[in-house]
Amino acid sequence: MERLPSWLRQHLAALRAVAVLTVLLGLVYPLVTTGVAQALFNDHANGSVIEKDGKAVGSSLIGQSFTDADGEPIATYFQSRPSAAGDGYDPTSTSAGNLGPEDVLDVLPGATDDEGRQSLLTQVCARSKAVGELEGVSGARPYCTPDGVGAVLKVFPDRAVSVNQACPATPFTATYEGREVVCAQPGEDYAAGRTVPVRGNATTPVVPADAVTASGSGLDPHISVAYAELQAPRVAKERGLALDRVQALIAEHTTGRALGFMGEPAVNVLELNLALDRG
Amino acid sequence: MSEIAAGTLFVLSLIVALALVHRPLGDYMYRVYTTPRHNRAERVAYRLLGVRADAEQSWGVYARGLLAFSLVSVLVVYGIQRLQDKLPLSLGMEPVTDHIAWNTAISFVTNTNWQAYSGESTMGHLTQMTALAVQNFVSAAVGMAVAIALVRGFSRRRSATIGNFWVDLVRGTLRILLPIAFAGALVLVAGGLIQNFSGVHEVTTLTGGTQSITGGPVASQEVIKELGTNGGGFYNANSAHPFENASTWTNWFEIFLILLIPFALPRTFGKMVGQVRQGHAILAVMGVLALGGVVLTNVFELSGNATVPQAVGAAMEGKEVRFGVSTSATFAAATTLTSTGAVNSFHDSYTPFGGMMPLVNMMLGEVAPGGAGAGLYGMLILAVITVFVAGLMVGRTPEYLGKKIGAREIKLASMYFLVTPILVLVGTAFAMGSAEQRASMLNTGPHGLSEVLYAFTSASSNNGSAFAGLTVNTPWYDVALGLCMVLGRFLPIILVLALAGSLAAQSPVPEGAGTLPTHRPQFVGLVVGVTVILVALTFLPALALGPIAEGLS
Numbered sequence: 110m111e112r113l114p115s116w117l118r119q120h121l122a123a124l125r126a127v128a129v130l131t132v133l134l135g136l137v138y139p140l141v142t143t144g145v146a147q148a149l150f151n152d153h154a155n156g157s158v159i160e161k162d163g164k165a166v167g168s169s170l171i172g173q174s175f176t177d178a179d180g181e182p183i184a185t186y187f188q189s190r191p192s193a194a195g196d197g198y199d200p201t202s203t204s205a206g207n208l209g210p211e212d213v214l215d216v217l218p219g220a221t222d223d224e225g226r227q228s229l230l231t232q233v234c235a236r237s238k239a240v241g242e243l244e245g246v247s248g249a250r251p252y253c254t255p256d257g258v259g260a261v262l263k264v265f266p267d268r269a270v271s272v273n274q275a276c277p278a279t280p281f282t283a284t285y286e287g288r289e290v291v292c293a294q295p296g297e298d299y300a301a302g303r304t305v306p307v308r309g310n311a312t313t314p315v316v317p318a319d320a321v322t323a324s325g326s327g328l329d330p331h332i333s334v335a336y337a338e339l340q341a342p343r344v345a346k347e348r349g350l351a352l353d354r355v356q357a358l359i360a361e362h363t364t365g366r367a368l369g370f371m372g373e374p375a376v377n378v379l380e381l382n383l384a385l386d387r388g
Numbered sequence: 389m390s391e392i393a394a395g396t397l398f399v400l401s402l403i404v405a406l407a408l409v410h411r412p413l414g415d416y417m418y419r420v421y422t423t424p425r426h427n428r429a430e431r432v433a434y435r436l437l438g439v440r441a442d443a444e445q446s447w448g449v450y451a452r453g454l455l456a457f458s459l460v461s462v463l464v465v466y467g468i469q470r471l472q473d474k475l476p477l478s479l480g481m482e483p484v485t486d487h488i489a490w491n492t493a494i495s496f497v498t499n500t501n502w503q504a505y506s507g508e509s510t511m512g513h514l515t516q517m518t519a520l521a522v523q524n525f526v527s528a529a530v531g532m533a534v535a536i537a538l539v540r541g542f543s544r545r546r547s548a549t550i551g552n553f554w555v556d557l558v559r560g561t562l563r564i565l566l567p568i569a570f571a572g573a574l575v576l577v578a579g580g581l582i583q584n585f586s587g588v589h590e591v592t593t594l595t596g597g598t599q600s601i602t603g604g605p606v607a608s609q610e611v612i613k614e615l616g617t618n619g620g621g622f623y624n625a626n627s628a629h630p631f632e633n634a635s636t637w638t639n640w641f642e643i644f645l646i647l648l649i650p651f652a653l654p655r656t657f658g659k660m661v662g663q664v665r666q667g668h669a670i671l672a673v674m675g676v677l678a679l680g681g682v683v684l685t686n687v688f689e690l691s692g693n694a695t696v697p698q699a700v701g702a703a704m705e706g707k708e709v710r711f712g713v714s715t716s717a718t719f720a721a722a723t724t725l726t727s728t729g730a731v732n733s734f735h736d737s738y739t740p741f742g743g744m745m746p747l748v749n750m751m752l753g754e755v756a757p758g759g760a761g762a763g764l765y766g767m768l769i770l771a772v773i774t775v776f777v778a779g780l781m782v783g784r785t786p787e788y789l790g791k792k793i794g795a796r797e798i799k800l801a802s803m804y805f806l807v808t809p810i811l812v813l814v815g816t817a818f819a820m821g822s823a824e825q826r827a828s829m830l831n832t833g834p835h836g837l838s839e840v841l842y843a844f845t846s847a848s849s850n851n852g853s854a855f856a857g858l859t860v861n862t863p864w865y866d867v868a869l870g871l872c873m874v875l876g877r878f879l880p881i882i883l884v885l886a887l888a889g890s891l892a893a894q895s896p897v898p899e900g901a902g903t904l905p906t907h908r909p910q911f912v913g914l915v916v917g918v919t920v921i922l923v924a925l926t927f928l929p930a931l932a933l934g935p936i937a938e939g940l941s
Contacts, residue, residue, distance in 0.1 A: 135518030170630035203625035205734035207857035210694035325628030372636025373712030
């Protein structure tokens, strides 16, 4: 090898280095790690699978949807957070929603296609309204209209348009700084107007933050304690259980902060629902 | 306890843990890179590689070895992805598309780990293990080798050589990364991460639907993804995925792994140049900038100033319940202050200023504490620029650690600092100049610009995190960002090695009355100032049009 030109020698050494390191780091290391991990932490290493009546029903780490075939919430179960993973909680297509914090303008149905596009603000408002209706509480939030879209105006010199409310809806406010507020005509271009989200006078929302936002993974197995407590009366009623019993189960399936300060307390939805099914 | 109090304790506990380990680990790495003895495994490795381990190399030979190794790595990683359907454990995955395979190969070899691919639907287990995870190790070892070579430039006198690339590569991998990774992987499995070779298995859920539970050797890859400041996830959702980051304490542990080596290397540097206090000064600069980044990201995210977070009541979009807002923000800061780019929450949905912080952290040059190795060499270049600037101000001879900073040295250091801004700003300009590339933006207005600016900043500074709304798996973005990654990694490395060579050749000048002391708080303050001002002058206009415009609207 010493007789080869030096550039070729370098590349041969490089090729051998990649080969040797690939065998060591790409095969030996993961195989040994797997062997030891399987021996020491068998349950974890295989995905923390949980069973009901001897059959696997999921993983305690991976969230699930508790909805029927039409996507409607099943009232006897605690509901998970909204999910952007595939059609919801699809581990083969994990994803976040990725819309920005000022994404407030919808494309109304009928403007470019039949479906349009909901802005993140309208998604939040619509989810809040739906959760409020399901739990029998107010779904009102700041920056949301009573009909569950983002309360956003496009302001022109002579008028203002409530751009997320398609006609014939009644605008969430009649006037804005002396201008008349009108509903939006799908397809009309309001880009020239000044965008003004209107906070309104809603106070602290009853529906918690995690109930109206999608998680980063789309597989979040948890909900906040507040969201679980909001759902408890409905689940207790549907199942004919005492509220105390359901609240005790929530407490049982709440993970506190590790060491008292790491992260946030969280309720595991699948484990909680499974405990309810087991009675 | 409030989330703010818990989040503060979380950061403090990380600081304490890092303060405890940086010394022993730094001393250990010092011994690894300076001992003349090769252990038995290494001697076998050198024989297999066909290299003479005791032959010292000039900077040119060192650089050529590094480039040859990286070139071969790119070809092998590309090849494995393109042939994965013919290899075992493919899980029935098709060959990875050519432009995504090229982008991913470049991305992992350059320690960027940008995800143009979605792990669970693109990569078989063998590809993950032998193509991606292997590069997680060696690209980090390459970065550390370059940093050590630069330090040798300062510590050696009248030397024509700066070490042996193959020895540095093998030692960094076998003695530092591999043992920590093995132990760390087991800790992560204890925390709930998976480690198996199963494919997808279907379960019937409680409501009678089906769900596909994925398998894979995740923990062994996750640990080196953080430790090597790589960041490419096994899954699309990266460290937000419960199988990659199962609990609140695995989250703490992953941040700890991200910061572990970068914060220990200044100690190694101090020992190698024979003045531990010089290492302390560098560590102090890193610490000040890092703490600033972490605190600001937390403040912006927790205050939640933007329309949607105000409507929601907290900046929870794109974040997991178990991590909450604060520890998500801390993770985001850690991953961008280093060159990691792993995410446990999605930056695209952060508040305007909260989302600007990861961008600013990357624009600082990823020096606080920066990537494994890359952080130390970036910071030393900044120190060189600082002594030069200080020298200009007071008329002192610019010198650092007894080495004169002459015309050649300052040219190399300046060129180092021009590479990233040029790639970022030119790349962003090209993308924004074309309607077709603008169509990849998910968000409109200033936030759309932030997405593109983030992508080019992340690629050029080899970070790999993203404002993930941008659709980047198109041929144009795959090629353009791939070029940014290559140039953003290897041009600076060549310049650093050239600088190492020219410093090593010098004989040290004795310290005199005209020497600027480089271990005092004054110097620490100067370096922090130079770092911030360099970034502010370079990137402020672009930031003003993106996140700042969005945040002030």
